[in-house]
Amino acid sequence: MQIQDLPYPDPGVPDARSGPRFLWWLGRNQLGGQFKSLAWGLLHFVSVSALPFCVGFAVQAVVDRSGSRLALTGGLMVLCGAGIAVGDTFLHRAAVTNWITAAARVQQLLARQAAHLGSALTRRVAAGExxxxxxxxxxxxGWFVEALSRFLAAALTIVIVCVGLFVYQPALxxxxxxxxPLLAVSVLPLLPRATRRADVQREKAGRATELASDTVAGLRVLRGIxxxxxxxxxxxxxxxxxxHxxxxxxxMWAVISAIQVLMPGLLLIAIVWHGVRLAHEGRITVGELVTVYSAVMVMSYPLRHFEEIAMAYSxxxxxxxxxxHVLSLERVTDTGGTRAAEAPAGDLYDPDTGLLAPSGRLTxxxxxxxxxxxxxxxxxGGHPAEEGVSVLLDGVxxxxxPLDSARTAVLVQDKDPVLLSxxxxELLDVPSSGAVGAEEALAAAQCGDVLVALVQGSLDTEDPMDARITERGRSLxxxxxxxxxxxxxxxxxxxxLVLDEPxxxxxxxxxxxxxxxxxELRTGRTTVMFTSSPLLLxxxxxxxxxxxxxxxxxxxxxxxxxxxxxxxxxxxxxxxEESASRDEQAVPRSELGSRDAPLRGAAEHDEGPLRGASDDDASLRGALDDEAALRSALEEIEESA
Structure with missing residues (x-):
């Protein structure tokens, strides 16, 4: 996979049982890129590590006054330089490709999971997380996935150099x-503590990000209060x-870096001290001593990748x-579905509460x-609790x-809907049946003043449909x-259509x-509206x-x-108390019946205004009830004041 081929046609099914398993799954799904990076890394590191051998050969050729060996050594150094340049160039290219493609795969997986879970995601995972x-x-x-192949190349190079030095000059x-190997494992005792401190830093950074996102989301309300x-x-x-x-x-990482510098230095001192003694005794040549010294000195370069892989993993x-954790979340509903793809049309029934929304009516x-x-x-909307029973639509x-059919059949508008920028x-360009146009929907939702405000706030268009809406509609x-x-x-x-406090x-x-x-617009369609507004009710x-x-x-x-x-x-x-007072002050129906019997008799023989008042009795009682509610609310305000 190359960068220009992104996004992935299918990012795959991740192993989300744990963090290390997820990292291992990512690495296995990029074996081609990992092997490329490993190959170019070996070419680069081996070429760098071969230079000390070339230098040692050149020094010994000068000591022996051999022009042919000096020329051969010069040719080898040219080859090593070319290997260093080519290997480094393509190693960087392969490493960056691995980094970006791994990050893109994770982003695609997260985007797919967000689309799969829908609104359930933010209910189960904090927005900041x-x-x-x-x-x-x-x-x-992505950094760890990219650094892994470079670390393997560095580790193999160190093994090759150690074997080569042992064959070249066994004494040193x-x-x-x-x-x-002692250098490589010298920092292992410090890694758990460094990892714990990195975990604490990540945890605190996640909480800070969550707090920042929540604050920005509620900034309008916060300013209001x-x-x-x-x-x-x-x-x-x-x-x-x-x-902090x-x-x-x-x-902690500074201590680890210092150890990575100190330990090779001590090793160099030991090698020089031992090598000088061997050279003084005539057991090794000057060129061999220079070769071993230079090889150990250059080896600090691949050794730094041990520190990097430790940091990347931590x-x-x-x-x-x-x-x-995010990728392991599952919907309570079955994504694939066991029914036909076509969604049924009928009554909506919730067995948990006994709520029935008859088909084609406004409930x-x-x-x-x-x-x-x-x-x-x-x-x-198809998001029952873990222990809940699924809602039935026409008995199904x-x-x-299937998830697509369920979402097509039932749409839930949350009480705090999100408007994308x-x-x-573009905002109104959503999947639809085509039966309702934008103009009709805007008119039904009484958006006339909103359209005017959008035009007034736009400098480059007079068509409200082309006016820009800021992120989450914060300008509205x-x-x-x-x-x-x-x-x-x-x-x-x-x-x-389910509307929650619209x-x-x-x-x-x-x-x-x-x-x-x-x-009027939802005539013939099933609509469920959660509200306590008397006007809507x-x-x-x-x-x-x-x-x-x-x-x-x-x-x-x-x-x-x-x-x-x-x-x-x-x-x-x-x-x-007010309800009890109302009941006490209410006239018993039997008594009311005996009192108004003459009036009922007069009304039965009267075709005038009295009968009309009887027909409007429901409206009159509703108005009286609304007036009582208003009076009650005013009394509560006065008492609280």
């Missing part, structure tokens, strides 16, 4: 053969912890562990716990459908973002028009009250207001 894995961790994993070769300085101080403390951890880790192991769901409402919305479990045209208000996200969901025109940031007048628009075909994880009441909005105290408590914020 996802950012850390997909940025810095990817680079460190034995010292080198014993000393060099004056809390940006508080979170800025938290990030300062977190960044200082990262700095990095300094402690760097100190930094990449926690990164690989985090990446493996509003009221839940006193917002978190429980969010979990129920996720379950309706969603987890038995780009033009409005919360209500504007909600309406654009709602328009995007309406364009997809799924068989079942108008929580919208004023009441706009909310009423949105309710009309959604009801009044437009629903049926309202379902979910209390403590189960459906406890079903009916129309105004009917439930009269008959269900728990429903009133959620929708109107009425307390238990």
């Amino acid at each position: 996802v950012v850390a894995v997909s940025t810095g961790d990817v680079e460190k994993i 070769g034995v010292v080198v053969a014993v000393g060099v 004056g809390g940006e300085e508080l979170f800025l101080d938290r990030y300062r403390r977190a960044s200082q912890e990262v700095r 951890a990095a300094v402690r880790s760097a100190r 930094f990449s192991r926690p990164s690989a562990k985090r990446a493996a 509003a769901v009221v839940c006193g716990d917002p978190d429980a409402a969010g979990r129920l919305a996720e379950r309706l 479990p969603l987890d038995e459908l 780009g033009s409005l045209r 208000s919360g209500g504007q973002r909600q309406r654009l996200a709602l328009a995007r969901s309406l364009i997809t025109d799924p068989e079942v 108008t929580s940031a919208v004023d009441s007048h706009t909310e009423a028009r949105i309710a009309d628009g959604v009801r 009044d437009h629903a075909d049926r309202v379902v009250l979910v209390h403590e994880g189960a459906v406890v009441a079903v009916g129309a909005h105004r009917e439930l207001l009269r008959s269900e105290p728990r429903y009133r408590a959620v929708v109107t914020r009425e307390t238990e």
Whole structure:
């Protein structure tokens, strides 16, 4: 795989059982690149290590006054120089290719996993950890994969040089053969401590990144409540912890680097001392002494790769562990599916709560716990809890459908939808049935003022569809973002659309028009809306009250207001004391029946205004209930003030 061939057609199925297994899997999937790097590395390192032999031969040729051997040695040095240049050039090329392709494979795997898990990813892994894995961790994993082949080339070169020195001059070769392995393992006792310090640094850096991403995501809210300085101080403390951890880790690696310099120096001193004695005794020649000395001196170059591979592994192991954790996550639903690819159309039913959303109708769901409402919305979209039962669509479990079919059939719009940066045209260019156009969806979501704002904020276009939307729509208000996200969901025109608090940031007048628009545009389609807004509830075909994880009441909005105290408590914020007071002040129905019998008799014989008032009785009662709710809310505000 070359860089120009990226991305991979298929990045493969990773071994995500642990960090080391994931690194080993990456290495095995790049054997071609690893062997190339190993071959060029051997050419480079062996050419570098052969120079001392050439120098020793040249010195001995001068001592022996042999011109032919001196010329031959010069030719060998030219070959070694060419090998060094060619090997280094192509080693660097192969190493960088291995690094980039390994990082690209990990990024593709993470992107595929994010698309596979969908919104479940950020519910199971912190957003900051996802950012850390997909940025810095990817680079460190690629570094280890790239450094591995260079380390193997350096290790093989050291073995070759030690064997060559032992054959060339056994008296000094034995010292080198014993000393060099000791140099290679001299830093091993320090590696666990260095690895632990690197792990601590990575962990603190991940927490700091998570804190930064969460702060940036909530910056608008933080500024609204004056809390940006508080979170800025938290990030300062977190960044200082990262700095201290990095300094402690760097100190340990500095000690390791110092040992890597000190130990070869001691070995050189021992070789020179021993070699001079041997030369004085006439057991070795001057050229042999120069050869061994130069070989050991040059050997410090491949030995540095032992330190590098230790650092690369220490930094990449926690990164690989985090990446493996993300890649090991599984959807509760079956991706492949055991049913036909075509998604069924019918009633949506949740066995856990007993919630039924009839086909082709607008069902509003009221839940006193917002978190429980969010979990129920996720379950309706095919994301049940680990121990939960799958939702049924026309009697077919969603987890038995192929993932694509399940997502086409049911779409869930989260209460905090994300708008990607780009033009409005690109934002609304989503997979859809084609039955709903952008203009219709924008009109139903009441996005007229949003389009005007986009045009006014754009300097290079007058078409709102070409206006740019900043990252996550930060240049827009919360209500504007909600309406654009709602328009995007309406364009997809799924068989079942689940909306979680779609108008929580919208004023009441706009909310009423949105309710009309959604009801009209979704005619004949199944829509489930989680809300406690009376304006939306009044437009629903049926309202379902979910209390403590189960459906406890079903009916129309105004009917439930009269008959269900728990429903009133959620929708109107009425307390238990106020509900009891209302019940005590209510006139018994039997007594009311005896009192108004004459009126009913008069009404039966009267065709005038009285009968009309009877026909509008439901509307009148709804208005009175809304007025009571408003009065209750005002009383609560006064009491809190």
